Amino acid sequence: AQRVTQPEKLLSVFKGAPVELKCNYSYSGSPELFWYVQYSRQRLQLLLRHISRESIKGFTADLNKGETSFHLKKPFAQEEDSAMYYCALSGRGYSGAGSYQLTFGKGTKLSVIP
Amino acid sequence: DAGVIQSPRHEVTEMGQEVTLRCKPISGHNSLFWYRQTMMRGLELLIYFNNNVPIDDSGMPEDRFSAKMPNASFSTLKIQPSEPRDSAVYFCASNWVGGELFFGEGSRLTVL
Numbered sequence: 001a002q003r004v005t006q007p008e009k010l011l012s013v014f015k016g017a018p019v020e021l022k023c024n025y026s027y028s029g030s031p032e033l034f035w036y037v038q039y040s041r042q043r044l045q046l047l048l049r050h051i052s053r054e055s056i057k058g059f060t061a062d063l064n065k066g067e068t069s070f071h072l073k074k075p076f077a078q079e080e081d082s083a084m085y086y087c088a089l090s091g092r093g094y095s096g097a098g099s100y101q102l103t104f105g106k107g108t109k110l111s112v113i114p
Numbered sequence: 115d116a117g118v119i120q121s122p123r124h125e126v127t128e129m130g131q132e133v134t135l136r137c138k139p140i141s142g143h144n145s146l147f148w149y150r151q152t153m154m155r156g157l158e159l160l161i162y163f164n165n166n167v168p169i170d171d172s173g174m175p176e177d178r179f180s181a182k183m184p185n186a187s188f189s190t191l192k193i194q195p196s197e198p199r200d201s202a203v204y205f206c207a208s209n210w211v212g213g214e215l216f217f218g219e220g221s222r223l224t225v226l
Contacts, residue, residue: 102147107156
């Protein structure tokens, strides 16, 4: 079974402070990890995926297989970063259909205080 | 492409009524997912289709929920009869196998 845990429901930081949104996962195979972001009343959108190893909007995330973690980090928070962040894991469905099924964590609401 | 299109954006209904939510995936995508979002439980996968075939419906909460995908460009999620605890935002999403998952703007359902 695959599981994603985001231990913090709400994280408040001051503008300019570092941000770390925690994500831990449980999966027996080799997972693909993602971070999705949902700004107020907007659709979820992909922020980054671990295989891309890129920085988006100043955010980075490193897959740590030893600790089964995929924490999202940003050195200096901006007000526009305030949003709901979801960590997600993809494990290939073994139904033969080959579709990637995403399991999401419960999300962390990031609030950046001016 | 206009992205994943969902309708209605908002639905307010009374307990016991039938609710039908609609989704048009992105053209060319072969997988479609229905998610439910609540404050308490976050994002839950209800069901997903691959090439219009339901693959995993283990997340469908009860027999009151049903989903169909009659063709590659349309899917429905139906709740009959609806209950207040069904109140949530329902998201549809689509992708090509292994590709980025694109979400619709969601249908906010309120059952009184």
